[in-house]
Amino acid sequence: MKSIKNKRETYLQSVLKQGYSRRDFMKFATYMAAYMGLETSVVGQVARQLENTPRIPVIWEHYQECTCCSESFIRSDHPIVSDIILDKISLDYTLTLMAASGHQAEAAKHATMEKYHGEYILCVEGSVPLGDDGNYCCIAGRTAIDHLKEAAEGAAVIIAWGSCASNGCVQAAYPNPTEAVPIHKIIKNKPIVRVPGCPPIGEVMAGVIVHYVTFGTLPELDRLNRPKAFYAKRIHDSCYRRPYYDAGLFAESFDDENAKKGYCLYKVGCRGPMTYNSCGTIKWNNGVSFPIQSGHGCIGCSEDNFWDNGPFYERISSLNGFGIEASADQVGKATAAALGVGVTAHAIAANVAKRNELKNSIAEGTRNEKQVRED
Amino acid sequence: MASTKKDLTFKRVYVWELPVRIFHWANALCITVLAATGFVIANPPAIMSSTEASGQFWFGTVRYIHFATAYIFLGAMILRIYWAFVGNRYANWRSFLPLTQKALLNIRHVLQIDILLGVDKEHRLGNIAIGHNAVAGASYVVLFLLALVQVATGFGLYEPMSAFFVADLFSWVIPLFGSDFTVRFIHHAVTWLMILFVIIHVYLVFYHDWLEGRGEVSSMFSGYKFVLTDRIKPEDTLEGETPPAQEEEPWVEDEKTPAAEAH
Numbered sequence: 001m002k003s004i005k006n007k008r009e010t011y012l013q014s015v016l017k018q019g020y021s022r023r024d025f026m027k028f029a030t031y032m033a034a035y036m037g038l039e040t041s042v043v044g045q046v047a048r049q050l051e052n053t054p055r056i057p058v059i060w061e062h063y064q065e066c067t068c069c070s071e072s073f074i075r076s077d078h079p080i081v082s083d084i085i086l087d088k089i090s091l092d093y094t095l096t097l098m099a100a101s102g103h104q105a106e107a108a109k110h111a112t113m114e115k116y117h118g119e120y121i122l123c124v125e126g127s128v129p130l131g132d133d134g135n136y137c138c139i140a141g142r143t144a145i146d147h148l149k150e151a152a153e154g155a156a157v158i159i160a161w162g163s164c165a166s167n168g169c170v171q172a173a174y175p176n177p178t179e180a181v182p183i184h185k186i187i188k189n190k191p192i193v194r195v196p197g198c199p200p201i202g203e204v205m206a207g208v209i210v211h212y213v214t215f216g217t218l219p220e221l222d223r224l225n226r227p228k229a230f231y232a233k234r235i236h237d238s239c240y241r242r243p244y245y246d247a248g249l250f251a252e253s254f255d256d257e258n259a260k261k262g263y264c265l266y267k268v269g270c271r272g273p274m275t276y277n278s279c280g281t282i283k284w285n286n287g288v289s290f291p292i293q294s295g296h297g298c299i300g301c302s303e304d305n306f307w308d309n310g311p312f313y314e315r316i317s318s319l320n321g322f323g324i325e326a327s328a329d330q331v332g333k334a335t336a337a338a339l340g341v342g343v344t345a346h347a348i349a350a351n352v353a354k355r356n357e358l359k360n361s362i363a364e365g366t367r368n369e370k371q372v373r374e375d
Numbered sequence: 376m377a378s379t380k381k382d383l384t385f386k387r388v389y390v391w392e393l394p395v396r397i398f399h400w401a402n403a404l405c406i407t408v409l410a411a412t413g414f415v416i417a418n419p420p421a422i423m424s425s426t427e428a429s430g431q432f433w434f435g436t437v438r439y440i441h442f443a444t445a446y447i448f449l450g451a452m453i454l455r456i457y458w459a460f461v462g463n464r465y466a467n468w469r470s471f472l473p474l475t476q477k478a479l480l481n482i483r484h485v486l487q488i489d490i491l492l493g494v495d496k497e498h499r500l501g502n503i504a505i506g507h508n509a510v511a512g513a514s515y516v517v518l519f520l521l522a523l524v525q526v527a528t529g530f531g532l533y534e535p536m537s538a539f540f541v542a543d544l545f546s547w548v549i550p551l552f553g554s555d556f557t558v559r560f561i562h563h564a565v566t567w568l569m570i571l572f573v574i575i576h577v578y579l580v581f582y583h584d585w586l587e588g589r590g591e592v593s594s595m596f597s598g599y600k601f602v603l604t605d606r607i608k609p610e611d612t613l614e615g616e617t618p619p620a621q622e623e624e625p626w627v628e629d630e631k632t633p634a635a636e637a638h
Contacts, residue, residue: 222550247435249422267421274556303554304553328567332564332567332570335567353493
């Protein structure tokens with residue numbers, strides 16, 4: 001990286017050229033440090049890194065996805081956030097936003113991959129279909145698996161944007177007709193940061209990229225390779241309705257008095273207690289609100305397999321193979337009742353089948369007792 | 376009945392040692408409390424109250440009881456594992472696994488006589504196991520595995536809320552299953568399996584008590600069972616004798632108890 005340090009623009013240079021003031025830049029640095037969960041004393045370090053670090057090229061791939069991750073990203077609330085990434089980190093290739101198209105676009109991508117081999121960040125949005133030789137998702141006449149393997153080969157870091165690339169999301173839900181898989185199932189030899197969510201929060205996405213840009217390392221990751229700064233807590237643990245949960249005050253349905261009072265949505269299927277994300281703290285749309293604040297339970301979009309763990313408005317997911325929408329409780333109750341009947345029948349049958357034995361042992365016992373008394 | 380009076384001399388034998396009984400009742404209590412609070416946590420009752428959230432904490436208390444009981448459950452489990460190595464031959468881990476020819480024959484006998492309700496051609500008290508029979512032993516192994524699943528999934532779900540090292544030992548559980556959904560579901564479903572176990576267990580204890588007349592139920596309170604004099608072994612403790620201090624030299628005791636003796 002050092003060799004190219006002076007050849008490429010630094011982040012500060014490009015931001016200034018774009019028309020932002022240095023003050024804006026410092027605000028941005030402070031902002032990002034706060035999101036990454038760093039203390040104020042590190043703000044200077046963030047700013048210095050952004051002043052001196054040359055821009056890192058980014059290749060942003062789109063496979064089986066809906067582009068909600070990109071949408072979320074360009075709406076992250078500080079203007080420099082999207083500018084710095086989209087314009088300034090030299091986003092060399094992204095289907096949705098680049099000006100080039102067709103052969104030109106592919107040529108630009110290949111040029112970046114060659115020139116910055118081993119340096120660029122590969123961002124992947126969307127899952128990769130493996131079914132029918134991967135033909136369910138083709139770009140420029142080649143399959144997504146092909147593109148991914150090629151781009152991953154020279155990447156310094158791979159970031160899996162959103163639930164598609166991290167967990168498979170809706171297209172990997174049962175019966176998964178295209179055999180869609182998250183990218184860590186294909187690329188095994190590179191560090192992959194998983195940033196799940198459908199979509200992930202824009203500030204979280206920016207935080208991950210800026211962390212890499214600033215420190216040259218990946219942010220601290222948990223066991224599922226999610227950045228701890230954003231995915232260490234359940235939404236439940238930072239939810240402003242949590243006191244209602246602990247007090248046992250729950251909305252029973254969406255139109256009752258309790259829902260109106262803003263009670264906990266636990267009983268109407270809120271997935272907050274099972275979902276690791278920052279919605280309760282960073283929130284959405286420039287910190288305006290998040291689903292629970294708007295009166296709807298969390299659907300757990302950043303969790304693995306959340307589509308198949310439905311229905312969204314029930315606490316416990318239904319049990320496949322036990323009839324339509326049977327829950328573990330219904331199966332359990334039915335089995336326990338059947339067992340109760342079975343045990344009663346067995347008890348009656350035992351007394352009938354072993355009546356002679358019982359008669360004998362009762363007689364014997366009476367005899368023995370009599371003898372003991374005589375002794 | 377082929378038995379004569381001489382065959383039927385019984386003595387009270389110390390079968391279930393105190394740690395075994397403490398474990399049994401602690402376990403029974405824990406499972407009851409954990410299942411009850413667990414179902415409340417899974418589906419809290421609708422309590423309408425005009426009190427503000429700041430003025431009540433009942434759901435938090437139910438969860439607290441669940442978590443505290445979970446620690447006791449885990450502690451009792453560790454005690455029992457220890458005792459499976461230092462306890463008497465009825466408490467030893469070998470008595471739970473059908474490892475010997477005798478145990479396999481016992482399984483067949485229990486299935487024929489107790490489950491399918493056959494009648495022995497010749498009623499011999501020697502056929503009845505002194506401790507738990509081989510099928511019961513195997514069922515406790517199943518219960519133990521279910522309990523392990525409950526401990527792992529339960530503490531796995533609890534771990535993100537706790538900084539205590541015991542809970543942190545289970546931080547691998549949720550990544551292993553991929554999400555809290557799955558772990559929660561397993562935790563809930565296995566509760567039902569444990570309830571099914573309890574139904575069968577309680578029924579069969581009364582069944583044996585009623586048909587065999589050896590004090591099956593009261594033995595888990597007193598520790599003593601009536602055993603045919605011929606079947607008592609030198610290492611067994613009879614009523615009135617002081618139980619040997621086995622925990623002092625468990626390795627010696629281990630050598631003295633070959634696997635074949637497990638009933």
